Amino acid sequence: MSEVVIRRAEKADLPAIVAMLADDALGRAREKASMPLAQAYLDAFAAIDANQTQFLAVMTDGDDVIGTLQISFLPGLSLQGAWRGQIEAVRIAANRRGERLGQRLLEWAVERCRERGCKVVQLTTNKSRLDAHRFYERLGFKASHIGYKLEL
Numbered sequence: 001m002s003e004v005v006i007r008r009a010e011k012a013d014l015p016a017i018v019a020m021l022a023d024d025a026l027g028r029a030r031e032k033a034s035m036p037l038a039q040a041y042l043d044a045f046a047a048i049d050a051n052q053t054q055f056l057a058v059m060t061d062g063d064d065v066i067g068t069l070q071i072s073f074l075p076g077l078s079l080q081g082a083w084r085g086q087i088e089a090v091r092i093a094a095n096r097r098g099e100r101l102g103q104r105l106l107e108w109a110v111e112r113c114r115e116r117g118c119k120v121v122q123l124t125t126n127k128s129r130l131d132a133h134r135f136y137e138r139l140g141f142k143a144s145h146i147g148y149k150l151e152l
Helices: 010-022 025-030 039-050 099-114 129-136
Strands: 002-010 054-063 063-072 084-090 118-123
Touching: 002 099, 010 039, 010 054, 010 063, 010 084, 039 054, 054 099, 063 099, 084 099, 099 118, 099 129
Parallel strands: 084 118
Antiparallel strands: 002 054, 054 063, 063 084
16 A cells, blocks of 8 residues: 545546545435546636635555545634634545544545635535434534525
8 A cells, every 4th residue: 555645636636536426315406426527527627726725536546546635714704703614525535434434534635625714614515424423423513504405
């Protein structure tokens, strides 16, 4: 095994990222991991990569992408003008789960938020992802709010 590294995602990482997003019951219903990738993924990557308040991260082991998440740094007026770190799309490759890589990735993301001056780190997870709920609670996250989404 090579050294596991967490870094900013590159365009070449997109097939592996999308494959991880599609690799569960919820993802299979909403993602299209077929090649070539849909232009929408390429456009989204370009927008994320160009925006200094966005950070799409990958965790790699040698040449293999084994994890990903996205951090959005959000300014706000509440909490005396506090910045928030919003973590989304946390995934670890199926063949690498159970190695505490998700914990390492989340701890890394929280530290990036701390470095950017965020006062709150927040995330959402689907109600059906009970294992994820336990995982986030074990890392100190509190299920303090109810989230709502409106698909457009």
